[in-house]
Amino acid sequence: MTGKEWKDIKVIYCDHVDCEVSLQGQVVYPAEWMPEQPPRIIAERCSHGLECNLYQKAVCHWSGTNPGVDPFSE
Numbered sequence: 001m002t003g004k005e006w007k008d009i010k011v012i013y014c015d016h017v018d019c020e021v022s023l024q025g026q027v028v029y030p031a032e033w034m035p036e037q038p039p040r041i042i043a044e045r046c047s048h049g050l051e052c053n054l055y056q057k058a059v060c061h062w063s064g065t066n067p068g069v070d071p072f073s074e
């Protein structure tokens with residue numbers, strides 16, 4: 001049986017929200033009958049992305065409002 005879950009990939013301090021936030025990846029695990037397959041990351045998000053999306057100004061790539069800024073790559 002396969003399974004998937006969100007796991008932290010990287011934790012940073014973000015000035016926009018003045019706290020630690022994490023880059024999370026949605027990890028899909030292979031079926032039991034495919035043990036040689038490694039887990040795969042099929043999506044990524046910021047743990048505060050939804051909240052930042054509600055700001056009235058452009059913030060960053062992970063909030064969906066400013067694709068040119070990625071605090072996790074700095």
Ligand code: SF4
Nearest residue numbers: 014016046048052060
């Ligand atoms: S969505 Fe962007 S601005 Fe908001 S907490 Fe995450 S990294 Fe920081």
